[in-house]
Amino acid sequence: MKRLWYPPGAGKIVVDVTLTTPDEKPPAAGPTTPSAPSNPSAFSSYSAPSSPSPLTPLGLLTILLGASLSSIDFFIVNVALPSIERDLHASPATLEMVVAGYAVAYAVLLVLGGRLGDTYGRRKLFLWGVAAFGLTSLACGLAPGAWWLVGARMAQGAASALMLPQVLATIHATTRGERRARAVALYGSVSGLGVVLGQVLGGVLVAADLGGTGWRMAFLVNVPVAVAALLCAVRSVPDSRAEQPRRGDLGGTLLLGSALTALLLPLSEGRATGWPLWSILLLAAAPLLGWAFAAVERRAEDTGGSPLLPPSLLREPGVRLGLALGLPVFIGFSGWMFVSAVTLQQGLGYGALKAGLTLVPMGLTQVAASMLAPRVAARLGGRAMTVAALVHGSGLVVLALTVLWVPWSSLTPLALAPGLALCGLGQGVELALYYRIVLAAVPAARAGAGSGLAATVQQSCLAVGVATVGSLFLSLIPALGMRRAFTAVLGVQLAGLLGLALLGLRLPRRLS
Template sequence: MAYVTPAPLTEKSTRTDALTPLGLLTVLLGAALSSIDFFIVNVALPSMGRDLRASPATLEMVVAGYAVAYAVLLVLGGRLGDTYGRGKLFRWGVAAFGLTSLACGLAPGAWWLVGARVAQGAASALMLPQVLATIHATTRGERRAKAVALYGSVSGLGVVLGQVLGGVLVAADLAGTGWRMAFLVNVPVAVAALLCAVRAVPDSRAERPRRGDIGGTLLLGAALTALLLPLSEGRATGWPLWSVLLLAAAPLFAWAFAAVERRAENTGGSPLLPPSLLREPGVRRGLVLGLPIFIGFSGWMFVSAVTLQQGLGYGALKAGLTLVPMGLAQFAASILAPGVAARFGGRAMGVAALVHASGLVILALTALWVPWSSLGPLALAPGLAVCGLGQGVELALYYRIVLAAVPAARAGAGSGLAATVQQSCLAVGVATVGSLFLALAAGPGMREAFAIVLGVQVVGLLGLAALSLRLPRRLA
């Protein structure tokens, strides 16, 4: 499997190595903002509920509104970058993210906050696809491998940082802002990222811009909404009839979307997500690998948050800081990922999956053997660190494998597709693994539920290791 030679860039970026270190840092900062804000609200939800007098279902909408808008619009955001310029769309996305963060932080009521979070998710969907697309179109060789590895690390590390930062900001209660600072802190960061983007992020686009695909956009949005909204809201609202009907409609919307896109490509049209892109073996292989990675990752983050705060009685700050060893190990592993891939090739994914599974086994044994009342952060640190080592390599290799087969002219669509799979799996992971955990916690107990769910995730990682055997021995 080899990289397709990048297509010529526009006059604003004429070299394939046009992305400077400052430009790379800037686009990675944009990726971090999107990832952090997906999770930063988790630890702030109780404070929001008290301040805004919001019901649990409304608080779930604060999370789900962002997640659904984010996932639904990612492919469209990538397509717009391919057509109008990735650097330009990145700058617009950063600016919109800063403004919507300000709207969230100043929200006078719960439904204002829900609406602002939907808009914030849309801004993230505009910004994030340009990150991978810009890396793919303006770097090559070893520089591209290192940049993609860093992207994978930032994407995963942002989840941990979101939990930690949310706990720190809520506990600090700066100037009496409480939960609002979890959003307001984004504003100066977005301003700094925007200034750097104007200077350092090159513009690139598809050599032959494509027309819009209104029908495909609407059908993809309907399919993802029908899948993700019930998965995000159904558990909190007791699985009402509307959630069941939407889930039943999701496959129908997906079938209609596939038919429309296939017809558009066969007749020389401009499909939002070209079916030929999914026929690339590397793309399909990478997307399948992403299923156990992200479903397990999001399930773990949900289970760990509930276990630490409700099961062990940790405060928001202590719970966030407990995950620091995992985040640090994950970042270190992502730095080493290109070297690991160069040595082991496709087998590196299998090795990472086995390391990750070992960390989960250590955590499960720790939870079962150490007295529950005295299970502190230090006891959990070894298992968390080993998990982080595996996750860092997994995330880096996922994007590398997917994008290796994507032509530079379709970099936006490819990165949007990879990110859409990621975000969709995050919702599926919480709905499946999270629901299993809550059901077990109500029966055998939280300690036993924690260990059983970790065992289920180990099975998924063993499947990931088996799938990796089909990867080529050398990764491009």
């Protein structure tokens, strides 16, 4: 006989006993029998998980299509801003709100989107998010005025916040081992390529002026894509959710939204409006609101509540290190995309189409590198991040030397291609490893909260990068000129990549 051990403090334990008749066979024990949790105190609330269906190739393609919509639309508007300004008579501050409104709503609601998916089902929230994204894209494309467009863009950011966390959470819950590593690598490539493709596609659509739509087609093109993604998702995306859905956290949601808004709104709008008093006060309030949010979440978890973002996630070393790795990656990347758009169009006089096509070498090498990222990580382990950062940095050095040595009027897309290709190689591996490192440390039951946290850091850094690096670039132009201001900003980004290379040395030799 086996001696049964009951953990202390477990409360009442009910054992389900199945009696069999002589002509019946007892159920065989197999891999479907859930193992006991490692923490004894968890017995009191433990329930057997219902395994979601495996993610099929079509299902993966469908959720990655949704992820690409979110990423593309963050940047597709950049090359369309001059046309929007002329057509809607928008002021520079209003134009920045067209970009910032999407970013702020996106970042503020991402964690909530992940929690809703954990509770109500990730497939359902993905479907709602895709449908809402299609409708809000239609509202953007039909906008009769500038502030209508600002409001529609904020709603579009909210729809993306419903959709995107379900992508990573579904991958985390429905894949294992090498299949998960490949899926995460594909997500990293789609996320990064979407930024570049947004610039290229925006330039193509604005230049084509299909049916006289001009900039509006940059938004209207999302509608049929969203419909196709919705139809595919109904049949191919498996459902998954947390084993024990948690209650809502209204206080945490309001505090997180207030803290991110207090940080991102002044950084996005402060320079355009001359840094008025409200922007300074909001920036001063941001750390206080962040502290209040952390205190509320810590108290909720300690008292058995349902915090929006469990502080215990941040106690995981892999999560903390992964988030730290994301800071130089995303701040530098978004700053670079903004600076390059201004330099190519205003400095070198490229049209929207030519400016977008100039970035194609970076996009192509980024996709290739992200596809190879699992093999690189298997061979180099954590050192792959260091190598990727150094390759990315070498691309910035080549770009800086090209801009300084080649005559300004002779800077063609072909001359810029070698440096851009090196940047894409580094970025492809960096993006894939970021999500792999963060998600590997997140328990499956908290996949939605973990993916929401990873995506919130990404989107917040994208907004911060445009605001800080972009503002630095614009402030340097009057004194240094655009050529030297561009190389100075590349130097700032290079410093961040050197820090990323050092952080990469702290990663384990073998990545899970």
